Amino acid sequence: MQEFIQAIESAIVEATGLEAGSFSLEKPRKAELGDFAFPCFLLAKRDKGNPAKIAGELAGKLNEALDGIEAIATGPYLNFKVDRGDLARSILNGVLSAGEAYGNSEVGQGKTVVIDLSSPNIAKPMSVGHLRSTVIGAAIQRLHDALGYKTVGINHIGDWGSQFGKLVAAVDRWGDTVDLEGDPIKSLLALYVRYHEEEENDPVLQAAGRAAFQELESGVDGHVRAVWRKLTQLSMEEFNRTYARLNVSFDEVRGEAFYEDYLEPTIQRIVDAGITEESEGALIVSLKEFGENVPPCLLRKSDGTTLYATRDMAAVFHRYELYHFHRCLYVVGGDQRLHFQQLKYVLQRMGLDWEDRVEHVAFGMMRLPEGKMSTRKGQVVFLEDVLDRAAEEAGKIIAEKNPDLEGAAEIAEQVGVGAVIFNDLKRERVKDIEFVWSEVLSFEGDTGPYVQYTHARLASILRKSEAGALEGTPDYAALAESAPLLLALGQFPGVLEKAADRAEPSELTQYLLGLAREINSWIAANRVLGQEPGVTTARLQLVDAARIVLARGLSLLGVAAPDSM
RNA sequence: GCGCCCGUAGCUCAGCUGGAUAGAGCGUUCGCCUCCGGAGCGAAAGGUCACAGGUUCGAAUCCUGUCGGGCGUACCA
Secondary structure (H helix, E strand, O other), X not given: XXXXXXXXXXXXXXXXXXXXXXXXXXXXXXXXHOOEEEEOHHHHHHHOOOHHHHXXXXXXXXXXXXXXXXXXXXXXXXXXXXXXXXXXXXXHHHHHHHXXXXXXXXXOOOOEEEEEEOOOEOOOOOEHHHHHHHHHHHHHHHHHHHOOOEEEEEEEEEOOOHHHHHHHHHHHHHHHHOOOXXXXXXXXXXXXXXXXXXXXXXXXXXXXXXXHHHHHHHOOOOHHHHHHHHHHHHXXXXXXXXXXXXXXXXXXXXEHHHHHHHHHHHHHHHHHOOOEEEEOOEEEEOOHHXXXXXXXXXXXXXXXXXXXXXXXXXXXXXXXXXXXXXXXXXXXXXXXXXXXXXXXXXXXXXXXXXXXXXXXXXXXXXEEOOEEOEOOOOEOOEHHHHHHHHHHHHHHHHHHHOOOOOOHHHHHHHHHHHHHHHHHHOOOOOOOEEOOHHHHOOOOOOOHHHHHHHHHXXXXXXXXOOOOHHHOOOOXXXXXXHHHHHHHHHHHHHHHHHHHHOOOOHHHHHHHHHHHHHHHHHHHHOOOOOOOXXXXXXXXXXXXXXXXXXXXXXXXXXXXXOOOO
């Protein structure tokens, strides 16, 4: 498809003297108008003329220059229509020869992208809120992989901080009242909740919590550390089960504890940069120069321990030194905007020119109809339950519509989990999501299962076709009416680039929904099997190409594409 | 108070580096399984693009202000 765009653009450059790259072609309002559009307003401004008249004159010139592409003036627009046979040949050959690699490119060659994703907290169950970071981050990583970047997905586990002192204190006090080994996460959650209920009126408990964290940070490998290690191990075992279901893996799983040995050197480095100061007993970096009300970045509390910001500073230095990243993406909720802004401000004050490669990929909150989720208040929906219920619903539908399906249980899991993932990636990531069961469990309309179903239908047609039908001589003219679908397939590579650049997986989900809609209409109107051999071959090629793009798109999102369901 | 994010159909959302009559899904109503999968297809109804100014030949899109919602605002993460 790129070849047509280039041909048109260079013909326009030739005919008008506009600079290449100073304009770009648009998609016509309606498919009947043409395949590509060039609005003539810019030219009208430059030449102080009437845009409609200019379009008319230009059409004449371009029709002489272009071969196999017709230029049609429609009012102030100049629309281009590629010869139907050429369009089908070019796009289908492009997709079919690349196969599963269609859409991949080399634009990221030699560049490294570090992605910080998921980052659950030890000792707390994963809620549907953690789903967002995991699923968005993993999709962004796969998109960059497809574009040739070297990617490093890091799961920055929340395994450090004062709450672990509290947790150790709670385990010490009440550990034998819960079943830590049998059901670790729920037990730890219960202890965590109990600690917060009782600490307010119990200074001894408060002191025990603080002391435990101080011991943890001091590096002493004693009782506190042993308990902490146990909690971490038990939690990770549970998390890994969920990651397996979501089909997500990480290149590095590094808790904040990993940066323990880097904390002092990091603080020293920032002190050496001459930008720190003492304030109210704490070590801070003032950020007043970025705004009167920008709060300072705290590196060390008055009691000597470090903070979240200290550990993130250590992590970003470590990552830069290790990878010299081209981008470092933090897939973290929008409620932490200020934190990442401060981190970037500190880097800026240090005069580090790679500061702008650090990006906070913020996403909206997941909330319940009754309000904000809160683990402590028990106002949460656990991810495991959502996945279970979705798979169960999918299983029921399969039992009803396709009772003889082989491997039904596995496919129910793929459809159920796929629905959950797709639903999360469907809208722009900055938007808050209200968690509504009926929406998550919906498998019709703009949903993952709709796209999966479309894929399965195409796979079914291919299965039923005669051997060799795909390799016959295609009659591409028979696809004259299929231009919108062909053009949609041609857009796929561009969609991947845009989605990766913007770190916005919804670019891809929205594209796939549109493509699936286009395909379903097309199937209803064009019978594939049992036509003239040339016609069947051409349509079968289109079916195969569409199937490839849907499968590839879904896999980039982390959603399975079963051949039947 | 201050800062940031969001505001498009009854609901959930596309469209936002300005361009042709603002598009989907859900829900509602009406059609379509002697024909490759009805988790589908076709059609109808539904909009002062929060409001008010401004920039422009042209604004849902850019700028300013107002309102509404969310998040954050130094020793939690």
